[in-house]
Amino acid sequence: MGRLYWPLIILGNLFPVKFARADTDYAQYVNVFTGTTGGGNMFPGVVAAPFAMVKLGPDVSSGTKDAYSGYLADGSFTGFSMMHESGTGGAPKYGVISQMPVVGNVDNPLADLSTGRAAADEGFVGYYKASLASGVTVELAATEHAGLYEYSFPEGNSSIVIDVSHVLPSYRGSGWSQGYSNGSFAIFEDHFQGSGTYNNGWNLAPDWTIYFCGTFDTDPVSAKTFTGTGTTLDSYDSEFGVWTSGSYRQGGVFTFNETSVKSRVGISFISYRKACQNVHNEISGDTSLQTLVDSATSKWNREILGKITTSSTNTTDLELLYTNLYGMNLIPSNRTGENPDWDSDEPYYDDIFTFWDLFRCSTALTHIIQPVAYEEQIRSIIDVWRHEGYLPDARSSNFNGRTQGGSNADNVLADAYVKGVRGSIDWQDGYSAMVKDAEEVPENNDDPTSPDSSDKEGRGALPDWLKYGYITPTYNRAVSRAVEYSVNDFALYQVAKGLGEKADASKYLKRSRNWRNHWNPNATSQGHSGFVVPRLASGSFVEQDPLSCGGCYWGDAYYQGLPWEYSMNAHHDVDTLIKYVGGNDSFVDRLDLMFQPGLVNTGGGTIFNAANEPSFTTPYLYNFVGRQDLAVNRSRTVAKTYYNTGPSGIPGNSDAGAMQTWILWNMIGLYPLTGQTTFLIGSPWFSDMEIDLGTGRTLNITSSGGNSDDAYYVQSLKVNGKRWDKAWVTWDDVFADGGSLEFELGEDPVLWATGPAPPSPGSESQ
Structure with a gap:
């Protein structure tokens, strides 16, 4: 496999913690490990540019705890993979196209090859380093569509296992763990390539496929493909060019006599060929790790971090400012040119987790510091509606789902519209997409967690909303949905008014006040009267303790918030709220x-x-x-x-x-x-x-x-x-x-x- 390899450059201790920083390098204030513990679920690995498709980093398992971003502070490394989310909940997503370094030969690649840490992981913008208990050091850098692995082994006889079937598991028991459906892996004289097809995860996605193409900088002494089930090998072939596929685990094992090995890998949602093009175009054979780190730092400084500046020398505040600026721009993922489902000249963004979380203040800040990407994201979600029928509230692996409350993409569109965002956005289509949310009941996707109606897209509880002007306990999350549907209808009012749709504007303004229909003036708590509570079809209110929301989850009347909180959430109608509370x-x-x-x-x-x-x-x-x-x-x-x-x-x-x-x-x-x-x-x-x-x-x-x-x-x-x-x-x-x-x-x-x-x-x- 030596024909296309670049000269070996051992960087080792050139950057044990950080590269030298210039005074104007705002990235020096970013701590990529902020929010990685305490339930923050942040991804500390390599994201080479804002919204980059490749997020290259570690996958760690404790055997009992979900690693949502792949990272856990405690546990054993199971691999280093090309795709991750950052700061999400529900259940882990991705952790695919994994490489795992192993000291010595690998007799059975399906066995447990995990290993612990020899030292704490290190990382900063554009760079990640892991020291394994086995004595192996892994250093990572990346571009938007490709990744670079550098391995330092303690001895020459060592292996790298590429496990196509590797995913981040879930231990929650909610049926949201990812699955490996099938795939392929082939070894050629000058590269390896393959594909993996996966499913499920928090958004209950059907099968989706990612292609990959990679190479090593030095010839392996042995290269084998494998397939199997559990820990039992089905095939383990040493002949180059063998193609394997199946509905179980598979991948390849490469053994080297070198103590230093580099691997560069490209990925694509389109084809093997495009994956190979991505790695060839973005990480050439002579590209050093430091070059990629410098490029990533430059992009983050130019496109994000340098957008907000101050003369302050308060290091604590500067670290808060720039760490959080970095952390808010890791997802969604810009997959323009990588949409496998339809041809379009529009931008394409995926990994929206979720507008329920983001519409309140995140999208508004993206508009200010990333106006070009913001317009692209608006165009992207409208294009999703054109081809899939509904705007996404959440989207991952090219699939909508889940909708936690209202159709909150409506709020995002309205915010852009009233602030004058026009550019290349087709606002007639944008408004039509919003009307679809407001008027057409989506088909039930039969989610066992929320069986009463669709939680994939749109407004599943729309029948009650249209019939009663409120939502009965027939539908779970009834009260929180009602508050959010009101805000969504206000969003339609704003755009309808701007487009001159007077009848629609009047209708949706009236509907935006329907949260009031859940207001029970006789509900009391802490000396106050009046809270939003469940309401039956008969019109009577359900008795509710405003300080309790049950489990505050999918099957309850209130989602991730107390009645006290939701009673203060109709922010378009605050004058009415003030009147209601006295x-x-x-x-x-x-x-x-x-x-x-x-x-x-x-x-x-x-x-x-x-x-x-x-x-x-x-x-x-x-x-x-x-x-x-x-x-x-x-x-x-x-x-x-x-x-x-x-x-x-x-x-x-x-x-x-x-x-x-x-x-x-x-x-x-x-x-x-x-x-x-x-x-x-x-x-x-x-x-x-x-x-x-x-x-x-x-x-x-x-x-x-x-x-x-x-x-x-x-x-x-x-x-x-x-x-x-x-x-x-x-x-x-x-x-x-x-x-x-x-x-x-x-x-x-x-x-x-x-x-x-x-x-x-x-x-x-x-």
């Missing part, structure tokens, strides 16, 4: 209670739960009732309590970067209301910050008189040089053409925001 003072008291410790047993003992998205906007709701000071106090306390740059530095599951974007907005000093042009004002962390908005536009944020630790209350604010008395700004004020925010901060609260309250467009009469 006015401004009662509203403030209700919000105060949500941050009072000791009322519940989860989320730090407060009703507010920093780890779940239904609470994300809650601290900023004070802005609606003239208490911007309390919004700053609560949100800053949450940020300082639940976030740091350690391995457990985010409050639970990242949810594909949702947690990261929440703290980034906190650091910026604004918070978006998705589907509206309103941004609620907080308090910035830095004395100066510049956000590059693209096309020569910038937003400059300055603060004087305080810092992030003891003097963070807003004393006064100027917007674009003019004195400001509102606790909110609009897209046009500071983002459309750029602008400035000049904060004066201090230690004591000041009621400076005496102007009009933020808009409540769903409450307006029409």
Whole structure:
């Protein structure tokens, strides 16, 4: 296999922890291990560019605990594979096209070849290193569609096992573990290639196929293919060119006499040929690992990290800023040119986990720092509707699913529309896709976890919504779905109004108020009356403790949130909510209670739960009732309590970067209301910050008189040089053409925001 190999370059100790960094290298502040423990599920491996298709890194097993991103801090390495997710829950996805280094010969590649760590893993942007207990060192780098493995063996007689059937397992017992369906593996004189077909996972995907093509930099002394079941070999052939396939485990074993071996591998969803093209085009035979690391660092600095800059020298805050900027841009995956299901000139993005998690504040920040990719993602999901019939709420391995609540891609589209995103987006098609969600019941996908209706796409509980104007317990997650369907219908109202569809606008505005039909004014908790509760077809309310949501999961009336939380989630209709709870003072008291410790047993003992998205906007709701000071106090306390740059530095599951974007907005000093042009004002962390908005536009944020630790209350604010008395700004004020925010901060609260309250467009009469 030596004909196409590059010269061997042993980098070894050139970078035991990090390469030398320049002053303008923002990547030096990124800790790729932040959020990898404590349930954060972040992927610490190599992602060579924002949204790169290849995510090359370790697969670790403890035998009992799901490794959602492949990584666990404790356990044994089972391989190093080309595809992973980051910061997702439910069940692991991918962990495919794996290589596992083994000291010595391998008599049975189906045996347990896992090994522990000799030292803690090391990594930074574009680079990963693992030291195995066997004495092997693995160093990794990558491009968007290919990966580079460098192995250092303790002795010459060693092997590399490529296991096509390797996937990340799930131990949850929910029926969400991935399966290997079939595949192929072939060894040729100058390369190896194959394919794997997999299924299931959290989104219950049917069979999907990935192709791969790779080579080694030195000739193996032995190269064999294998197939088998369990630990029993079916075939183990040493002849080059043998092709094997089957419905069980398979792959190849390569044995070397060298102590240093490099492997480069390309992947493609299209064909073997394209996988070979990808590795040939992106990692040539003479490409060094350091070249790839430098390229990755440059791309991240240029495309993401350098978009938000500050003169601050506070290392802790800089690490929080840039680590979270990095963490929010690992997925979705840009698979433009790699769509196996239909031909299209539109961009194609996959691995959306999920709009339920992302619509509240993540997509709005992507719009600001990645406007080109953002428009591509909008075009991509509209194209999914064109070819598959529905917008995705979640999507992975080229398959929609699951929809946890509403059809929240509608909110994402509306947010883009009202903020003037046009470009190459076909908004008539976009609106048609939204109408499909709002009017047509999707076919039931018969998910055992949610058997009452479809959770693959669309709005499964739509029959009740259209018949009653609320959702009965016939459908699980009835109350949380109802709140989200209201927000989804408000999204349709926004786009219909903009497109001149007056009748539709009127209809959907009316429907956006249907959350009110779940409001039981007689439900009481902690001295307050009025909460959203289940409602029967007869019209009667179901008795509900507002501090309990049962299991808060698929079979319950509320999904990942308490009735207290969902009662505060109709953010388009806040004026009505304030009226329902008894006015401004009662509203403030209700919000105060949500941050009072000791009322519940989860989320730090407060009703507010920093780890779940239904609470994300809650601290900023004070802005609606003239208490911007309390919004700053609560949100800053949450940020300082639940976030740091350690391995457990985010409050639970990242949810594909949702947690990261929440703290980034906190650091910026604004918070978006998705589907509206309103941004609620907080308090910035830095004395100066510049956000590059693209096309020569910038937003400059300055603060004087305080810092992030003891003097963070807003004393006064100027917007674009003019004195400001509102606790909110609009897209046009500071983002459309750029602008400035000049904060004066201090230690004591000041009621400076005496102007009009933020808009409540769903409450307006029409």
